[in-house]
Amino acid sequence: MELEIRHLRMICAIAETGSLTRAAASLRLTQPGLSAQLRRIESLLGGPLFERGRTGAVPTAFGETVLTRARAVLPTVDELLSTSALAAHAGSPTPRFRLGSVNAPLLGGLITALRAHHPEARIVSRAQGSSVPLVDDLTHGRLDAAVVGDCPGYELPARPGVVLRPVVTxxxxxxxxxxxxxxxxxxxxxxxxxxxxxxxxxxxxxxxxxxxxxxxxxxxxxxxxxxxxxxxxxxxxxxxxxxxxxxxxxxxxxxxxxxxxxxxxxxxYRHLVAWHQAGRLAALGAALVEHARTAHRAAAGRSPAYQRWLRAGGGRRGDGDGLGEQRGEVRTIEP
Structure with a gap:
């Protein structure tokens, strides 16, 4: 794990709220998830950042040092991201779309969908090991759409304005x-x-x-x-x-x-396509999902194990039609 901007935001949220529970709520994470993430951050940085007791979470001396630097860095980073996003959208007549994806066979379908509607567009993409930072990037306008995923009982936390549309389970x-x-x-x-x-x-x-x-x-x-x-x-x-x-x-x-x-x-495992409801790709959301489903069917067709599972009746053990597709479900929170 490498230190990321979102980790600095987590540390600052804990310090500002004085509680992992309140910080998790403000970040729209679970308390156990934030606690586990804090342990990994502390392990990466080399020492405890907070003392946790009945009264809440209090920064250690080392934590205060890290917080001082984080609070100095984050405003500059936010300004840089805001400025670069505006420049990317306004500086060229050629549309530029930014896509993200976890390790899943759906990104090609999203690019195909965008090419069909914007053949002149410049499309860039990046991979991420976890879905959570991709959803965070959608929230803050750093991505236009993303392929993400989650598991039963461990669904992705909804973020303000972000639409999470299931593709297939x-x-x-x-x-x-x-x-x-x-x-x-x-x-x-x-x-x-x-x-x-x-x-x-x-x-x-x-x-x-x-x-x-x-x-x-x-x-x-x-x-x-x-x-x-x-x-x-x-x-x-x-x-x-x-x-x-x-x-x-x-x-x-x-x-x-x-x-x-x-x-x-x-x-x-559930595959989803995500975008921001106020973003530039909101009007294409349904098309993105259908292209992602097409890409998944193609990937399933290339997998002998998947095909054998389907022929054995596996598709009927899912929660939808054939491949466990969950059509029509949208999870979103108004900003």
Whole structure:
């Protein structure tokens, strides 16, 4: 984890409210989520920032030093972001759209949708490991639209003016070394994975790891994560037989890795497209969602494991039509 502007805002919010509970409410986060994030920030910076007691959260001497610098930096950063956003919109006759995405196969669909409506536009995008900062960027006008996601019971906190439109809810599968004893099976039971070592992305404030662990525990299992990695390194650890990992159902098998459904579909992930209701892409929201659904269907078609799951009746175990699509739901808060 690297220190980000949002982390400085969290620290300042805790100091201003004197309470993690009140700070979490002002930031539209959960108190446990903010508390976990604070621990990671303190670990990154090298010391405790607050003393927590019955009277609330009080900055330590080290915390006061960090707060002094954060309060000096944030106004300048806000002015820079505001000025650059205005310049980006007004400085050129060519439209410029900024997109964000978590690791999901939907970003291409959003770009296709924008190209269809604005063929002359300049489109830039960036990836993010967690959905929470992407939603925050939409709130403050730093992004025009984003692909985000969440899990049952750990839904993304709504932010003022941000529309979160579901695209599809799909099961979570498991990635195994191709030579693994379970790779020959059509689906894998959690019981069969009880003694496995796992590789997982580092915990972040979208609470996906927490959802995984809680679900495993609720079903009487454990997830023994011994490696924390993402991207290519995660795949190498699985391929080389050092661990197994959870993955999206649309993950395309690569040489050395087998993807299998988990019996009973205990874990689910929901893809969403998000934009600001007062933003430049609000009028295209419905089109963005449909293009994202098209992109997801294409990704599902490229995944043999997903297709086998569907043929076995998996789509009927979802909460919608065929792929668990939740059409028509919009979560938004007026500013």
């Amino acid at each position: 799909e099961p979570v599968f498991v990635a195994l070394p191709a030579g693994h004893r379970l790779a020959a099976r059509a689906e894998v039971r959690l019981d069969d994975l009880e003694d496995e070592d796992w590789v997982s992305p580092r915990p972040d404030d979208d609470r996906v790891r927490e959802y995984w662990s809680t679900t495993f525990h609720a079903t009487g299992h454990r997830m023994r994560t011994v490696h924390e990695a993402e991207g290519r390194l995660l795949l190498e650890l699985v391929r080389d037989g050092h661990a197994v990992s959870l993955c999206q159902a649309t993950f395309e098998e690569v040489p050395g890795i087998a993807v299998r459904p988990i019996a009973g579909d205990p874990l689910w």
